[in-house]
Each structure stands twice: as structure tokens, then as C-alpha cells.
Amino acid sequence: MINKDLSIDFLGVHFENPFCLSSSPVGNCYEMCAKAFDEGWGGIVFKTIGPEDFEIDEVSPRFDELTKEGTPFVAFKNMEQIAEHPLKQNLADLKKLKENYPDKVVIASIMGPTEEDWEELARLVTEAGADMIEMNLSCPQMTSHAMGSDVGSNPPLVEKYCKAVKRGSDLPMMAKMTPNITDMVPAAKAAMAGGADGIATINTVKSIANVDLEKKTALPIVNGKSSISGLSGKAVKPIALRFIQQLRVASGLEQLPISGIGGIETWEDAVEFILMGSTTLQVTTSVMQYGYRIVEDMKNGLMHYMEEQGVEHLSELVGLANKNIVPAEDLDRNYKMYPEIDWDKCIGCGRCFISCYDGAHQAISWDEKTRRPSIDTSKCVGCHLCALVCPVHAIHPGKIVMKEGREGDPSKIDVVSQRLN
Amino acid sequence: MTKKYETEAPGYTMTTVMEEAARCLLCHDAPCSAACPAHTDPAKFIRSVRFRNVKGAAETIRENNALGAICARVCPTEKYCELACSRSGIDVPIDIGGIQRYVTDFEQAADMHILHKGDSNGMHIAIIGSGPAGLQSATTLLEKGYSVDIYEKNAKAGGYLTYGIPEYRLPSNIVDYEIKRITDMGANIHFNTVIGQDITMDQLKADNDAVIVAIGASEAKILPIFENNDAVETAVSFLARTKEAKGNIELPKDALVIGGGDVAMDVVTTLKNLGVEHVTDAAYEQFDEFRASKKELAGAEREGVTIIDGYIPESVDGHTVTLKHRHINSKMTIEADAIILAIGQETNAKNLGIRLEHGEAPSAGYKTRDPKVFITGDIAQGDKTVVYAVQKGKEVADEIDSILGGNRHD
Ligand SMILES: Cc1cc2nc3c(=O)[nH]c(=O)nc-3n(C[C@H](O)[C@H](O)[C@H](O)COP(=O)(O)OP(=O)(O)OC[C@H]3O[C@@H](n4cnc5c(N)ncnc54)[C@H](O)[C@@H]3O)c2cc1C
Ligand SMILES: Cc1cc2nc3c(=O)[nH]c(=O)nc-3n(C[C@H](O)[C@H](O)[C@H](O)COP(=O)(O)O)c2cc1C
Ligand code: SF4
Ligand code: SF4
Ligand code: SF4
Numbered sequence: 022m023i024n025k026d027l028s029i030d031f032l033g034v035h036f037e038n039p040f041c042l043s044s045s046p047v048g049n050c051y052e053m054c055a056k057a058f059d060e061g062w063g064g065i066v067f068k069t070i071g072p073e074d075f076e077i078d079e080v081s082p083r084f085d086e087l088t089k090e091g092t093p094f095v096a097f098k099n100m101e102q103i104a105e106h107p108l109k110q111n112l113a114d115l116k117k118l119k120e121n122y123p124d125k126v127v128i129a130s131i132m133g134p135t136e137e138d139w140e141e142l143a144r145l146v147t148e149a150g151a152d153m154i155e156m157n158l159s160c161p162q163m164t165s166h167a168m169g170s171d172v173g174s175n176p177p178l179v180e181k182y183c184k185a186v187k188r189g190s191d192l193p194m195m196a197k198m199t200p201n202i203t204d205m206v207p208a209a210k211a212a213m214a215g216g217a218d219g220i221a222t223i224n225t226v227k228s229i230a231n232v233d234l235e236k237k238t239a240l241p242i243v244n245g246k247s248s249i250s251g252l253s254g255k256a257v258k259p260i261a262l263r264f265i266q267q268l269r270v271a272s273g274l275e276q277l278p279i280s281g282i283g284g285i286e287t288w289e290d291a292v293e294f295i296l297m298g299s300t301t302l303q304v305t306t307s308v309m310q311y312g313y314r315i316v317e318d319m320k321n322g323l324m325h326y327m328e329e330q331g332v333e334h335l336s337e338l339v340g341l342a343n344k345n346i347v348p349a350e351d352l353d354r355n356y357k358m359y360p361e362i363d364w365d366k367c368i369g370c371g372r373c374f375i376s377c378y379d380g381a382h383q384a385i386s387w388d389e390k391t392r393r394p395s396i397d398t399s400k401c402v403g404c405h406l407c408a409l410v411c412p413v414h415a416i417h418p419g420k421i422v423m424k425e426g427r428e429g430d431p432s433k434i435d436v437v438s439q440r441l442n
Numbered sequence: 443m444t445k446k447y448e449t450e451a452p453g454y455t456m457t458t459v460m461e462e463a464a465r466c467l468l469c470h471d472a473p474c475s476a477a478c479p480a481h482t483d484p485a486k487f488i489r490s491v492r493f494r495n496v497k498g499a500a501e502t503i504r505e506n507n508a509l510g511a512i513c514a515r516v517c518p519t520e521k522y523c524e525l526a527c528s529r530s531g532i533d534v535p536i537d538i539g540g541i542q543r544y545v546t547d548f549e550q551a552a553d554m555h556i557l558h559k560g561d562s563n564g565m566h567i568a569i570i571g572s573g574p575a576g577l578q579s580a581t582t583l584l585e586k587g588y589s590v591d592i593y594e595k596n597a598k599a600g601g602y603l604t605y606g607i608p609e610y611r612l613p614s615n616i617v618d619y620e621i622k623r624i625t626d627m628g629a630n631i632h633f634n635t636v637i638g639q640d641i642t643m644d645q646l647k648a649d650n651d652a653v654i655v656a657i658g659a660s661e662a663k664i665l666p667i668f669e670n671n672d673a674v675e676t677a678v679s680f681l682a683r684t685k686e687a688k689g690n691i692e693l694p695k696d697a698l699v700i701g702g703g704d705v706a707m708d709v710v711t712t713l714k715n716l717g718v719e720h721v722t723d724a725a726y727e728q729f730d731e732f733r734a735s736k737k738e739l740a741g742a743e744r745e746g747v748t749i750i751d752g753y754i755p756e757s758v759d760g761h762t763v764t765l766k767h768r769h770i771n772s773k774m775t776i777e778a779d780a781i782i783l784a785i786g787q788e789t790n791a792k793n794l795g796i797r798l799e800h801g802e803a804p805s806a807g808y809k810t811r812d813p814k815v816f817i818t819g820d821i822a823q824g825d826k827t828v829v830y831a832v833q834k835g836k837e838v839a840d841e842i843d844s845i846l847g848g849n850r851h852d
Contacts, residue, residue, distance in 0.1 A: 022501045022556075091464070287494045311468065315493060322495035414457065 025324040027063075029335045031300040032193035032218045032278055034152050036126050038063035039295070039335060040316050043221075043282050043303030044130035044155060044197075047313075050106065051114040055121065060313040061320060064126030065118070066221075066303060069103035069157040070111045070146065071131075071168075072138040077105045078164075085240040087230045087256060096256035097306045098230040100162050100241065100248060103132055112149040119150035130197070132157040134167035136185040143189030154192050155280075156182065156217070158208075159199035159224030162250040170199035170224065176211035183215025195280055198222040198264070200257075205264045206271045219278035220268060221303065223261045225251025254306035258284030262297050269298040269343045276340075286315065288322025289440075295335070296342035355427035356434055357403030360396060361419025369393055373407035373416060381406045444689030447715040448609050450515075454544040456496075463491040466536045469528050474538060477526035479825065480832040482507045484523050484538045487545060500549035503542060504556040507832050508581035509574055509620055511546035512603060514539050515612050517829050518704075518735045550619055559628045560587035565846055568593065568650040570637045570794070573601020574828045575819025576656035577621065578835025580629045586843050590629045591650075595636040601658050603828070605682040606705075608712045609689065638793030647814050652842050655794055655810075656819040656835070659787040659801050659826070665700075665755065668783060673761045677701065677709045677784035689716055694780035696720035698763060700755055701784030702727045707738035709782050714745035721747045722776060724765050728752040750774070789821055796821075808838040816842060 027038035041064035042048040042057055048065045057065055071077070080100050087096040104111055118127050129146035131154060133139045143154055158179055163169030172178050179196065186194055196212035198205050200223040209220050227249050231240045239247035261283025268277050281299025285291055286307035294302055307315055323335075332338055362373075369392035377385040384400035385407060387393075394407075408416040421431040454462065472485030483502050490499035503510035517523075519539045527535035549556070565588050569576045572594040580590045598604045603617045625631060635641060646653050662676030677699070684691050697718055699709050702725025713721045723742065727733055728751045734742075742749065753765040753774070762777045789801040796810050797803075798821060806823045808816045818838040819831045 022505060023497075289494055314489070318490050318493035318495040318498055321490070321498035321501070322493070325495075325497040412457070414455065 023321065023324045023328060025327055026333070027320060027323060027327075027335055029300055031280070032153065032195065034126055034193055036063045036301055037124060038320055039299075039301045040064075040291070040319055041066055041126070041128070041280070041301055041303045042308065043305045044069050044128075044157065045305040045309075046101065047305050047308045049104065051117050054114070054118050054127075057308075057313045057316075058118075058122045058125045061316045062125075062313065064128060064152075064301065066128040066130050066155050067104075067111065067115060067118075067151075068106075069130040069132050069160070070108060070142060071103045072133050072142060073108045075103075075134070075165075075168075077102055079105065080241075080243045082241040082243070085230045087252075087254075094254055094306065094310050096228075096230060096252050097254040097309070098228055098240075098250055098252050099225065100243070100250040102163060103157070103160065108145070112145055115146060115149040115151055119152070126152050128153040128155050130155045130157050131186070132160070132168055133182075134165055136181060139182045139185040140189035143186040143192075143194075147190040147192050151192065154186060154190060154194040155221055156186055156194065156196045156212075157224070158182070158212075159197050159201075159222075160251070161199065161201055161225055161227045162248065170201050170227070173197075173199040173208060173224075174202045176207045179208050180211040180215035183212050183217050187216035193218045195219040195221045195278075197224055197282075199224050200260055200264055200283075201227045205268060206274065209268055209271075209274060209277070213274070213277075219280065219300075221280040221282060222264055222268070223257065223283045225253045226257050226260060228252035253283065254310075255284045255286060258290060258293075262293060265294070265297045265299060266343060266346050269340060270346075285319075286311075288319045288326065291319050291323055292326055292338070293342075295338050296340070298340040298343055300336070300339055353429075353434070354424075355429050356421055356423050356431060357401075358405070358421045358434070358436055359398050359401055359403055359419045360405055360407050360416045362394065362396070363415045363417065364393075366413050366415035367393060368413055368415075370412060372410045372412060376406050376410045444716065446610070447684075447689035447712060448613075450610060450613050453547060454540060459491060459541055459544040460494075462537050462541055463488050465529060466492065467528050468492065473526035473528060474523040474536070478523045479827075479829045480507045480513065480836070482510065482513065482523075482542070482829075484536075484542065488536065488538070488541055491541060491545065496545060496548045497552070497554065499545040500552075500554055501556050503545055504549065504554075507829075508557065508578045508624060508835075509603075509828065509832055510542060511550065511616050511620055512574070512612060513829050513832065514542035514546055515616070516607055518737075518827060520736060522829065555623075555626075557581060557585060557623065557627060559584045562589065563587035565589070565651040566591070566649070567652050567654065567842065568646045569654045569656055570646075571601060571656035571658060571660075571819065572596075572599035572621075572631055573656060573658045573660075573819055574603060574831035575658070575822075575835045575838075576601070576654070577624055577629075578832045579654055579656065579818055579839045580835075581624050581627065582836050582839035583842070584624075584627045584629060586839070588651075588843075592629055592631045593635045593637050593641065593646075594631055594633050595660075597633050599631050599633070601660065602678075605685065606678060606708075607685075608681060608708050608715075609685055610711075610715060611708070614685065638791075643793065643795050643815075647812075651814075651846055653815050654838055654842070655791070655796055655815065655817045655821065657789060657791060657794070658820045658831075659789045661788050661790050662783065663786045663788050664783060665785060667755065667758050668781070671758065671760070671781070673779070674781045674783060677705045677782055678787060680709060680782050681705075681712065684712055684716075691716070693718055694778070696778050697722070697780040697782060698776050698778035699723045699782045699784055700763075701725065701786075702751070703733045703784065703786075704735055704738050705787075706784035707734045707742045709784050710742050710747040711738075711745055714742075714747060721745075722750065722778070723747055724750045724753045724755070724763075724776070726752075726754055726768070728768075791821075808834070808841050 044066040083100040085098040129151035131142040158173035160169040196217040281294035282303040374387040487499040524535040
């Protein structure tokens with residue numbers, strides 16, 4: 022079995038591997054976090070701790086899932102708030118975790134309605150022995166508007182609360198951002214101005230995943246009614262990657278240290294977040310669906326990837342994709358590439374024909390006798406919708422030509438993806 | 443017509459293997475893994491596939507089973523892992539063999555080198571026979587740092603993998619590749635060498651710290667009425683020469699095969715694949731007590747083989763065999779160009795100084811009366827299948843290691 026060093030330093034803290042539980046029910050108490058450490062996670066962000074007097078009163082049921090065809094958990098919607106255990110017990114759990122797992126990273130997530138609460142919580146978790154603090158500025162379903170994503174989308178408040186936390190603790194601190202804004206840059210800059218050492222993102226995306234057609238309300242149904250609340254899991258990955266990319270290339274935030282979150286479930290997802298500029302990774306939904314054991318394949322797959330890439334330290338991979346994601350106006354628009362059909366693979370289903378006609382440029386014709394498609398290059402615009410719909414991956418990149426009157430060497434144009442399919 | 447004989451059914455692609463892996467319930471304490479005789483750990487490698495970690499899946503298979511690509515193709519999974527699969531409670535079990543094949547094909551395409559020889563501990567082991575049991579025990583011993591010499595009476599290694607199981611079920615290039623991994627690790631194979639004839643057992647014992655006898659049941663049984671008849675050939679002889687010639691053999695006009703096990707099914711399906719139009723199989727068992735696996739029986743039926751169940755040969759005159767039903771008053775006479783006997787194989791342990799009863803050790807385990815000599819594979823007690831041979835190979839290696847204390851050098 023391959024074995025490679027996956028360790029990485031983030032905000033001055035050493036992680037044996039970048040995989041952490043994100044703050045949520047998957048890290049709700051000592052026993053859960055201990056089991057996660059035993060199964061190989063490098064760190065945990067403990068379920069968000071609030072002030073002593075903030076009463077948590079949860080709904081039941083509190084989850085919903087978005088499905089597509091046979092696939093469950095395409096996305097996951099939750100209506101949970103923050104830790105329901107008493108403050109004292111949470112602090113005792115943090116302390117015991119650090120005592121029994123000195124080499125693992127214990128991160129305290131905190132949230133409060135006032136500057137005083139933030140400062141006091143920061144002081145308490147520091148005393149309990151946490152290695153780092155994460156400020157939850159982003160829960161979209163708090164019952165108080167003085168807490169949660171309403172705060173995270175208000176840069177002056179973000180800065181004020183970050184300063185308060187820094188007064189209460191000198192631990193490395195990351196501010197957890199909400200995706201429920203158009204541009205995350207101002208909020209992130211405010212956090213850094215307030216003393217944050219890095220950014221964790223994303224928290225959940227405000228959503229309604231499904232509507233019950235009889236009861237005429239969203240799911241889950243809480244005694245006849247429902248609410249907008251946070252969506253997580255695979256479907257939010259593209260949103261998370263987009264925000265991370267935007268933060269990493271914003272002027273003034275270059276090399277921003279990021280803990281990436283949102284829909285991570287395989288080693289490939291993990292690598293994507295790292296290439297986009299995440300140093301550590303956080304996971305909840307796929308752990309809720311499959312259990313802590315998923316970290317085994319994430320770690321092993323990441324090791325194989327490093328081996329293939331000839332990379333000895335994970336840090337070498339951080340942010341490698343940032344420079345290759347450019348504004349749309351900077352892309353090469355001088356050529357087009359035709360699709361090519363592999364006749365050994367084609368099973369004659371006709372899906373490419375339908376999609377090209379109904380969704381593209383009527384460039385594929387269909388021979389009813391032989392049940393085979395053929396591509397008319399005079400009509401084909403090279404969009405490759407046909408390749409995406411082909412169920413047997415019989416359509417692959419073919420000939421590349423320069424558009425009329427444009428300069429360039431087609432043999433140097435690179436469009437091939439290495440992804441397994 | 444050899445194309446059909448030489449062509450294996452197509453395997454999964456990444457997309458289709460994911461569809462199959464997505465059917466897996468990812469069971470806790472998975473029953474499939476508990477039911478795999480060689481502890482190949484299907485639940486673990488299917489989960490790796492599900493999380494798109496094919497290399498990790500390959501490591502799991504290879505580290506547990508040096509013949510993982512072969513087992514993927516020939517295991518009677520309906521009796522082992524797939525019999526236990528929880529998914530049967532919903533519809534049909536996960537195609538574990540198929541997923542295992544996808545992963546090991548990927549491993550081969552990616553040229554992964556997962557197993558390595560351990561640091562040398564200075565001890566030498568001789569293995570008689572290069573069938574699956576011999577190959578797996580060699581692998582485990584090499585990993586532990588022993589040097590290994592395998593003595594094989596045939597010109598090629600693999601035992602029944604090379605000289606038995608037909609090409610369409612187990613391509614020879616797969617077998618050769620699996621063996622190459624093991625010789626690359628450092629196993630030294632001496633071909634065309636019969637122990638007990640070319641080299642004595644005493645000699646082997648004197649030159650080595652231990653000797654493993656893994657000779658399988660490499661000779662065919664013959665019923666007395668069929669002796670000295672030119673029309674008659676044994677199943678293993680027929681399958682061996684067909685595989686060696688890649689199917690380019692002279693075909694009989696029609697054939698009668700005697701026997702109702704998997705070997706008989708391999709013979710009739712091979713004959714059909716090669717283009718013999720009329721193939722009849724006469725089985726001792728009735729269908730409700732059939733020995734051949736359902737998969738193999740279905741394969742033969744699909745090819746259009748005539749199967750006569752419950753009959754035993756009573757007499758033979760040249761090409762004409764008279765068969766009699768075991769229970770009802772019924773007889774029939776069949777004339778065939780070729781008569782092939784698939785009534786079982788037996789062991790030839792001449793001059794090896796080991797005691798066997800009906801081709802099997804008289805007691806469980808791998809020890810013999812001679813403290814330096816061990817047995818494994820089909821001649822040890824337990825199922826006579828490749829995956830069992832793999833497990834027995836691992837176990838005999840572990841037992842020798844615990845006795846010789848090679849571990850101390852780890
Ligand atoms: C036609 C056929 C189809 C089969 N299909 C399947 C299947 O689909 N799935 C499955 O799981 N099992 C199948 N089996 C059973 C399986 O092949 C055996 O259980 C397995 O090969 C046993 O392994 P082994 O290493 O003990 O012996 P073998 O494979 O029999 O190997 C023994 C080796 O020892 C060598 N040898 C013998 N005597 C000496 C000597 N004195 N000196 C040197 N070398 C010697 C032989 O030449 C041979 O290479 C099949 C068997 C046959 C015959
Ligand atoms: C049930 C549930 C409860 C959560 N509770 C918290 C919380 O207390 N504090 C917090 O910062 N984030 C919370 N989150 C958000 C997650 O930590 C994470 O940011 C988000 O789910 C995206 O990651 P994922 O796609 O891996 O789940 C919660 C998420 C879920 C699903
Ligand atoms: S979608 Fe693919 S398989 Fe289907 S007809 Fe087109 S090329 Fe053939
Ligand atoms: S080795 Fe054979 S029995 Fe074991 S899991 Fe693989 S296919 Fe199943
Ligand atoms: S028993 Fe079947 S469903 Fe369960 S883990 Fe094994 S293959 Fe998957």
C-alpha cells in the first residue's frame with residue numbers, strides 16, 4: 022500500500038493530513054471526534070459553540086435531500102443551528118480531545134451575538150486548549166439576525182467581530198464565510214483587516230430543495246411549514262470552488278490562506294480544492310452519508326496523485342490552478358475542435374443526434390438503417406455537447422481547425438482532459 | 443471459429459463500473475468480505491471504486507490476493523462473495539467478480555507494482571508445482587524475505603490456469619502477466635522438472651529450509667471401460683492442448699462428453715465455441731443435483747449443448763457408448779466422433795514421500811510427518827478452487843514463517 026507524507030502547515034499549525042471534519046453534527050462530541058481521529062482524519066472543527074445563555078431549540082425533522090435519477094444526496098439541506106450541548110461540556114470535550122490526541126488538530130468554531138460574547142468565547146476555547154479558532158459568520162438558519170450569515174454578509178460587522186476574537190485569543194483564527202453573497206471579497210478583506218489569519222469557505226447555500234405537492238410547502242415539513250435553509254454536499258462544490266478562485270485572485274488577497282469546504286467526498290474533489298488554493302479541507306455531508314471511513318480513500322487517492330505528479334509535499338500543489346483560470350475575454354477563441362466518433366464503441370443509441378439537433382446546431386445526421394450518427398463539419402460548431410451525452414464515451418476530441426482568417430497552430434492547442442471516465 | 447474461443451466477454455468502463463459500484467450498499471461489517479475465501483476484501487475495494495480511488499482498490503486486491511486478476515474471472519462467486527451479498531435482499535448481488543476484473547485490468551494498464559520482495563532473511567524454500575497454490579505461497583514467502591525456487595514438471599507455469607481453464611474464461615495473457623509479477627519479485631521457476639524423478643525429494647530437503655508440495659490433481663481419471671480406446675480423450679488433455687494451440691486443433695465432427703461438473707461444461711462450451719455442431723453431455727447427476735456452477739451450466743445451454751442428465755455409461759464399442767439411467771428404466775446409445783471423459787482428476791505423488799487419501803491429506807492443515815515438508819493447494823483439505831488455493835498458499839507460507847521464525851529479520 023502506498024504511503025506518502027500528507028502533512029501540511031496552515032496558519033502556523035501542523036496538520037498530519039489536510040482532511041478535517043467541518044463544524045457540524047459530525048464533530049458534535051468527544052466520542053465522535055475521537056472516532057474520526059482514530060479513522061485517520063487530520064483535524065476536526067468542533068460543532069459551533071455559542072454563548073452560555075443562547076438557547077438552542079431545534080426542529081424535527083430537520084433534513085432534506087436533493088436527488089437526481091437514482092442518485093441520493095446530490096445535495097443535502099439542513100435546518101440545524103449550533104451546538105446543543107452546554108458550553109461547559111463542549112469546553113471539556115475540546116480539552117479532553119487535545120489531551121488524548123496531542124498530534125491532531127482541534128479547531129474550535131464559535132459564534133456570538135455581541136462583541137463581548139465573541140471575545141469571551143475566544144478566551145474560553147483558548148483556555149480549553151484548542152489549536153485554532155474558526156469564526157462561524159455564516160450559518161443561514163439562525164433564529165437571531167444578530168448571528169449567522171446576516172452577519173457574514175455585512176463587512177463592517179465582520180471586521181468588528183474579528184477584532185473582538187483577536188482581543189480574546191492569540192490563536193490562529195480563520196473566518197468562515199457565507200456563499201450567500203454576490204462577491205465574497207469585501208467580507209474576506211474585512212475579516213483580514215480585523216485580524217483573521219485565513220478564510221474558511223463555504224458554509225451552506227440558502228435553498229429550497231423540494232416542495233411537497235400536497236402540503237404546498239418545502240421539505241422538511243415542520244408541523245405544516247418549512248423554511249429556507251442551508252444546502253451542502255456535491256451540488257455546492259462548483260459554487261465553493263468559484264468563490265475560492267475569486268478570493269485567491271482578488272487584488273490585495275494574493276496567497277490568501279484558505280480552508281476549503283463544500284461537497285468534498287472523493288480524493289479528486291480534495292485535489293480540486295487544493296489546486297484552487299485550499300491548504301486544508303473540511304467535510305460534513307459525505308461523512309453524514311457514508312461515515313468517517315471515507316477519509317481512507319481520500320488519503321490513499323491523494324497519495325497516488327502526488328506520486329503521479331512527482332510531488333513530495335502537498336504544499337507544492339496549493340493554488341496551482343489559479344493562474345489557469347482566466348477571465349472569459351482572455352480565452353483563445355481562434356479555433357474550433359470537431360468531435361470524432363469511435364465506431365468500435367458506438368452502440369447506436371442516437372443520444373448525440375437528439376442533443377445536437379435539439380440542443381445545439383443540427384450537425385449530426387442519423388442513418389436509420391445502420392443506426393449510426395455522422396457529423397457534418399460544415400454545421401458543427403465544436404461545442405462537444407454530443408460527447409457529454411454519449412453514454413459509452415464513444416465521442417472524443419477530433420480534428421482542430423483555425424477559424425477562418427485566424428492565425429495559429431492547431432497541433433499546439435490543448436483540450437484533452439485526463440479525467441477517468 | 444477460434445475467435446469465439448479466444449475472446450473474453452467485454453468488461454466494465456469507468457462509467458459502468460461506477461453504476462455497478464453505486465448499487466453496492468457499502469455494508470457495515472460486510473458479508474461479502476467475510477465470505478471471500480482468500481480475504482480479498484471486496485467491500486473495501488468496491489468502496490474505493492465508489493470513491494473513484496481505483497489505485498487504492500488495486501492495492502487492496504493485490505495485497506490480499508496475488509492472483510486477483512485470475513480470481514476476478516474464475517471464482518465461483520455465486521458460492522462465495524456474491525452468495526453473501528446483502529444486495530440480494532433487494533434484487534441481485536453486486537457483480538463483485540466484474541468489479542474486481544475492472545480494477546485489476548486498470549492495475550495492469552497503469553503498470554502498477556504493488557508487491558515487493560522483503561529484505562532477505564537468508565532462508566530458502568522449494569515449492570513443487572506452479573499452480574495457484576504454489577504461486578501464492580511463493581509470493582507470500584518472497585514478501586517475508588525468503589528466497590523461493592519453484593519446480594514445475596510442465597514447460598509453462600500456472601497449473602490448471604495455464605493447462606485447464608479455457609481461453610474465453612481466462613485469457614493466457616492475464617495468467618502470464620500475473621506470473622510475471624511473481625517472477626519479477628524474485629521467484630525462480632525451474633521448468634520441465636519432475637520432483638521424484640529428475641530431482642529427488644531428499645535432494646530438495648537437503649538444499650532448502652522447507653519444501654512445499656503443491657502438486658494439485660494434475661492427472662485425469664479414466665473409467666476402465668474406456669481404456670485403450672482411440673476415440674477417447676480425457677478432459678484435461680483436451681483442454682490443455684486446445685489452450686496451448688489457441689483453439690487451432692483438428693475438430694471432431696461431433697462429440698460426447700461424459701461428466702456433469704465445471705470441467706465437463708468447459709469442454710462442451712469449448713467444443714461449441716470452436717464450431718463443433720453436435721455436442722452432447724451425459725451427466726451422472728440429475729439437474730436438481732448438478733455439480734457445475736449455474737454460470738457454467740447456463741453458458742453451455744446458451745451454446746446449444748444437448749445435456750442428458752442422470753445417465754451413466756454402461757458399455758462402449760469403439761465410437762458407440764451405451765448409457766443407462768441411474769433410477770428409471772431407460773437406456774440410450776450414442777455414437778460420436780470423439781468421446782471426452784470429464785469424470786475428475788487425481789493426484790500423482792510418486793516418490794514424494796507424502797501420505798494422501800483420495801488425493802487429499804488425511805488431516806486438516808499443511809504439516810506432514812516430515813517437519814521440513816508441507817502441503818498446500820488442492821491436496822490440502824478444503825474446496826478445490828483457485829481462490830481456496832490462494833488462501834491455502836498464504837496460510838502455508840505463514841505457518842512456515844512462524845516455524846522458521848523468518849519474522850525476526852523484519
Ligand atoms: C478444467 C478445469 C477448470 C477449472 N475451473 C475452475 C474455475 O473456474 N474456478 C476455480 O476456482 N477453480 C477451477 N478449477 C480448479 C482449480 O484449477 C484448482 O483448484 C487449482 O488449480 C488448484 O491449484 P493447485 O496449485 O493446488 O494445483 P494445480 O493447479 O493442479 O497445479 C499443480 C502443479 O504442480 C505440477 N506438478 C505436479 N506434480 C509435480 C511434480 N512431481 N514435480 C513438479 N511439478 C509437479 C503440475 O504440473 C501443476 O503445474 C478448474 C479445474 C480444471 C481442471
Ligand atoms: C446538519 C449541518 C449542520 C451544520 N452546522 C454547522 C455549524 O454548526 N457551524 C458551521 O460553521 N457550519 C455548519 N454546517 C456547515 C458545514 O460545516 C459545511 O460548511 C457545509 O455543510 C459544506 O460542506 P459539505 O458540503 O462537506 O457538507 C452544518 C452543515 C450541516 C449539513
Ligand atoms: S451517443 Fe454515442 S453511442 Fe449513441 S449513437 Fe451517438 S456515438 Fe453512438
Ligand atoms: S477473490 Fe473471488 S471470492 Fe474473493 S472477492 Fe474476489 S471474486 Fe469474490
Ligand atoms: S455485501 Fe454486497 S452490498 Fe454489501 S458491501 Fe458487499 S458487495 Fe456491497
